[in-house]
Amino acid sequence: MFINLFLENLNTLPAFTIAVAAMFGVVVFRYFLVAGLFYFYFHVWKKEAYLAYKISSKAYTRGQFGREIGWSLLTSFVFAVAGGGMVLMWQIGYTQIYALISWQDIWYIPCSLLLAMLLHETYYYWLHRLMHIPKLYRYFHKVHHDSLVTSPWTAFSFQPSEAVLEALALPLIVCFVPIHYGVVVFLLTLMTLSSVINHLDIELYPPYFQKHWFWRWWIGATHHALHHKEFRYNYGLYFTFWDRLMRTESPTYSQKRFK
Numbered sequence: 641m642f643i644n645l646f647l648e649n650l651n652t653l654p655a656f657t658i659a660v661a662a663m664f665g666v667v668v669f670r671y672f673l674v675a676g677l678f679y680f681y682f683h684v685w686k687k688e689a690y691l692a693y694k695i696s697s698k699a700y701t702r703g704q705f706g707r708e709i710g711w712s713l714l715t716s717f718v719f720a721v722a723g724g725g726m727v728l729m730w731q732i733g734y735t736q737i738y739a740l741i742s743w744q745d746i747w748y749i750p751c752s753l754l755l756a757m758l759l760h761e762t763y764y765y766w767l768h769r770l771m772h773i774p775k776l777y778r779y780f781h782k783v784h785h786d787s788l789v790t791s792p793w794t795a796f797s798f799q800p801s802e803a804v805l806e807a808l809a810l811p812l813i814v815c816f817v818p819i820h821y822g823v824v825v826f827l828l829t830l831m832t833l834s835s836v837i838n839h840l841d842i843e844l845y846p847p848y849f850q851k852h853w854f855w856r857w858w859i860g861a862t863h864h865a866l867h868h869k870e871f872r873y874n875y876g877l878y879f880t881f882w883d884r885l886m887r888t889e890s891p892t893y894s895q896k897r898f899k
């Protein structure tokens with residue numbers, strides 16, 4: 641009841657500000673929870689056990705984690721403003737987000753999730769290719785690549801200009817794709833989780849992952865670590881298909897398991 645009343649009045653500045661502040665809290669909490677759990681489990685507590693699965697042999701640079709967390713907090717603020725904007729757009733009626741669902745339409749839930757992921761993949765792949773153009777790189781993407789060896793804390797380590805471009809993806813998608821708000825929340829959590837896993841610098845997936853008929857289309861830590869190491873390959877986000885199609889997948893990745 642109170643939530644409904646709040647959402648209906650979101651077009652007033654105080655309500656929008658509260659929504660952005662609440663979103664910032666959620667995004668920051670989720671970042672520290674997921675990145676923190678992965679960092680302490682794989683890099684501290686079980687460090688010895690996972691040494692064989694560590695991808696890079698180089699050490700982290702001095703002050704790297706603090707720098708990554710600082711940029712990630714800024715990114716979280718940008719994501720919170722975008723999230724608040726998306727809810728506002730939803731309430732005004734500019735999006736295809738819906739709240740009610742019937743059992744007959746339950747099949748559409750996984751379809752909408754996959755469709756949103758494919759569109760996000762396409763948006764991100766081409767944005768990522770653009771940000772690697774030398775003239776644009778320094779203004780949009782350099783901060784993320786300051787992490788030569790990635791860590792769970794690298795997950796949101798972007799300069800604000802890149803964060804804004806990344807944050808536009810979902811609000812754009814929900815303008816065109818009918819999507820349940822629960823799927824939006826799930827997708828936002830999945831983005832955090834996959835970003836932390838892909839920056840973990842420890843390969844969690846089994847060796848057959850890279851050759852398997854289904855799993856070879858998905859990106860893991862090895863795939864993305866090669867992007868940070870080699871710069872000019874592996875631009876994908878969740879899936880490998882754009883890299884395969886555009887021949888930007890690292891030859892090292894297909895030859896052998898990267899170590």
Ligand SMILES: [Zn+2]
Binds near residue numbers: 781
């Ligand atoms: Zn890059």
Ligand SMILES: [Zn+2]
Binds near residue numbers: 784790839864868
């Ligand atoms: Zn990265």
